[in-house]
Amino acid sequence: IRNPVRGIAHDTDVTRFTLVAVPDKPGVAAKVFHAPAEAKINIDVIVQNMGADGCADLSFTIADADYEKALKVMEPVAKELNAKKLVVDQNVAKISIVGTGIRSHPGYADKMFSTLASEEINILSITTSEIRITCLIERDKAQQAVKALHKVFELEKV
Amino acid sequence: IRNPVRGIAHDTDVTRFTLVAVPDKPGVAAKVFHAPAEAKINIDVIVQNMGADGCADLSFTIADADYEKALKVMEPVAKELNAKKLVVDQNVAKISIVGTGIRSHPGYADKMFSTLASEEINILSITTSEIRITCLIERDKAQQAVKALHKVFELEKV
């Protein structure tokens, strides 16, 4: 039976911005993402999880080269929204397992997370789609993560 | 020029589980997702954003029909991890804009979020992939959201 995981993707050219504790009400996400859109900054992963006490954290990733530009654009936005803080993390990398079978196979997330756990690699963020499970991890752990995942998912290194 | 957004997808058969404030260290995500994998529960969207004070929130969505089964499986896990709480939200729906052009067009997230904002629909969660921007919103707002997004992205209702 064909391996539902067809590859491991990784990207170390990743900088994460997080606006911590912005108001969790209509219009806030629009305000946050209008600024980088106007500045034509390419945004990759956007993450917002469940809020608490009327606030939520909004994160997004960009290429390292856009850091200065994004900081300039996001600092005033974070202020206007009264964000608790604006956090920038450049020590991140994006690791994904990719395959058409992923979502219908309940064990894949478990398998990916267990593999990173046994390598003692901390998972900083998780998002999924029908064909991909994506984690952010520390940048210096990227090669180790890719190697371990290739082994566990029995893939030829591509 | 072809419309990079080829459709609006929505799903109202969505229940969200969130383990609030679990330890943000290796092995935790694996522990959380091992249990539903063993119980063969199909998991759709997984979200984890940046942690704080050594803890992180882990969320996932399932079909409404799996609620009882998932609750039975997750309650002990939440206890063992000393989660601050286990939150279940059944009043959610998943709305996505789908299209191959999405990630390379900086304005799409802004456009989607602004549309929901002008409908006064609160965005409860956000995740993205190369071809999709997905939001969780309140279930009773799903039809209104789909209608508004179809209009804004100039799509034939499918």
Ligand SMILES: C[C@@H](O)[C@H](N)C(=O)O
């Ligand atoms: C936090 C942000 O997503 C807010 N809930 C909004 O709808 O814009």
Ligand SMILES: C[C@@H](O)[C@H](N)C(=O)O
């Ligand atoms: C919170 C959880 O993802 C943890 N960081 C882990 O690596 O398992």
